[in-house]
Amino acid sequence: MRDLLNDAAERAARYLETLGARPVFPPPAAVAGLAALDEPLPEGPSDPAQTLRLLDEVAGPATVASAGGRYFGFVTGGSLPAALAASILAAAWDQNTAFRVMSPAAATLEEVALNWLTELLGLPAGCAGALVTGATMANLSALAAARRALLLRCGWDVEHDGLVGAPALTVVVSDEVHVSLLKALGLLGLGRERVVHVPVDGQGRMRPDALPPLDDATILCLQAGNVNTGAFDPARELCAQAQAAGAWVHVDGAFGFWAAASPAYAQLTDGYAEADSWATDSHKYLNVPYDSGAVFCRHPEQLRGAMRTGAAYFQVTDQRAGEVVPLARQRLPCA
Numbered sequence: 001m002r003d004l005l006n007d008a009a010e011r012a013a014r015y016l017e018t019l020g021a022r023p024v025f026p027p028p029a030a031v032a033g034l035a036a037l038d039e040p041l042p043e044g045p046s047d048p049a050q051t052l053r054l055l056d057e058v059a060g061p062a063t064v065a066s067a068g069g070r071y072f073g074f075v076t077g078g079s080l081p082a083a084l085a086a087s088i089l090a091a092a093w094d095q096n097t098a099f100r101v102m103s104p105a106a107a108t109l110e111e112v113a114l115n116w117l118t119e120l121l122g123l124p125a126g127c128a129g130a131l132v133t134g135a136t137m138a139n140l141s142a143l144a145a146a147r148r149a150l151l152l153r154c155g156w157d158v159e160h161d162g163l164v165g166a167p168a169l170t171v172v173v174s175d176e177v178h179v180s181l182l183k184a185l186g187l188l189g190l191g192r193e194r195v196v197h198v199p200v201d202g203q204g205r206m207r208p209d210a211l212p213p214l215d216d217a218t219i220l221c222l223q224a225g226n227v228n229t230g231a232f233d234p235a236r237e238l239c240a241q242a243q244a245a246g247a248w249v250h251v252d253g254a255f256g257f258w259a260a261a262s263p264a265y266a267q268l269t270d271g272y273a274e275a276d277s278w279a280t281d282s283h284k285y286l287n288v289p290y291d292s293g294a295v296f297c298r299h300p301e302q303l304r305g306a307m308r309t310g311a312a313y314f315q316v317t318d319q320r321a322g323e324v325v326p327l328a329r330q331r332l333p334c335a
C-alpha cells in the first residue's frame, strides 16, 4: 500500500512539474489515446499499480492543464500546493462528516474554516455557514432558505406542505444572471423562466433604476462578479431598496466575492454584507481542489429549517444534527 501511495504522489508531482511546459489543451493524439480506456468491464480485479500507470500515462496527457497558471478558459481555478497536499491527506482519512461523532476532526476543521471565511469575507457575525460542492449547491441551499423564510411569512411551511398551492414568490435576477442560479431556481420549483429580469448596464451590472417593485415575497438575486466582465452589481443601492421593501437579497459571489478579502479590491464588494445569503466557490479564487464551495446565511434557522433531516437514530447528543445543506454537512451559527 505504501508503495502504491508513494507512486501516486510521485506521478502527481511529476504531472504538476511538467504542466508549465505542455499545451494547455491536450494534443489530438493524447485525446485520441483515451480510446484505450474504453475496454470491456474486467472479469476480475486489476493490479492497482497498473491501473495507476494507465491513468497517468493515458488519461494524464489528455487532461486540460487548468491546474497550472496558463489556463484562461472559463472561470476555473487551480490548487495551491498546500491545499492539494491537505486534500491528499483528507482522501486518506475518508471521513463521513455528517455528525461530530462521525468525525470530530472534520467537524472542527469545518468550523474553523467557516469561521475564518466568515471573517475574511466580511460577513456578519452570527450567520450560518456550510461547505458544499460548489456555487450551484450554495445557490440552491441559500435559495431554499429564502423560499422557506418568505413562505413562512405567509403562513406556509414549504418543507412540510410542498409548493403546490403555495402563495406565489417573485424572484428578481439581472439580465446576465449565471445559468447555475437559474438551475437552482428550477430545482426549487421557483422556475427558471418565471423570474423577473432587470436590465444591465454596459458592464453587465444590474441597474438599480430599472428594478421592478419589490415586496416581502420577493427574492432579489445579486451577482458579485459577472463571468463576462468581472463587474459587480451595485449592492449598496440595491440592498437598500430591497430592505425597504422587506425582500430577501441573495448574492451569487462564486468567484467575485473573494474580492472582499483583498485590500486592493474590497471596495468592489461594498454593500454586499447587507444581503441575507451568499454563495461562493472555494475552487475558484481560493485555489483549493474541486469540489468545494460555501454558503452563508444571515438567518441560521431558515437554512437549517430548509435542510433538516429527521430520523429516529439522530439523537440530540450532536449539535450538528440539523443539517443546513443538501449534503449532510453543516455548521451552526458562529459563536
Ligand SMILES: *Cc1c(COP(=O)(O)O)cnc(C)c1O
Pocket: 075, 133, 134, 135, 136, 137, 178, 180, 181, 225, 226, 227, 252, 253, 254, 255, 281, 293
Ligand atoms: C462558477 C460559477 C457558478 C457555479 O459554480 P459551480 O462551482 O460550477 O457550481 C455560479 N455563479 C457564478 C457567477 C460562477 O462563476
